[in-house]
Amino acid sequence: MPVTYLHVRWSDQREARYYSPSSIVTEHFEAGVVYALPEFLARARRALSEASERVARKYGYACSAAQDQSKAIERDARRFAGQPDASVEILGFSR
Structure with missing residues (x-):
């Protein structure tokens, strides 16, 4: 299970890196895609739950x-609570 990091840019332009113990995150997200916040959160929950x-x-x-x-x-x-246009861009993945 290769450790994989998910690199994102929030709609306020802050960038972050999140850890996954598995490469499963690459099956839930696509680099370069901007996800609406609710969709991003649902995908992140699923991906990290599957990784666990x-x-x-x-x-x-x-x-x-x-x-x-x-x-x-x-x-x-x-x-981003109360911001209906909040989004998250997937910058990529690293190991």
Whole structure:
């Protein structure tokens, strides 16, 4: 399971990098695409949940780091509450 980082640019132009214990994030996002915030959050939740499940299948325990990153994304998204046009651009991935 290759560790993969998701690089994003929030609609306020801040950039961030989020950790995934699995490359599954590359199946949920496409580099260069701008996602509306609700869609981005739904995809991030699914991707990180699946990543954590992959770790559990392989090692017998869920990945707390994936869960922490999901919480970090949710926390970072809160600054856009009430902004219906908020979006997130996928800048790319790294390992």
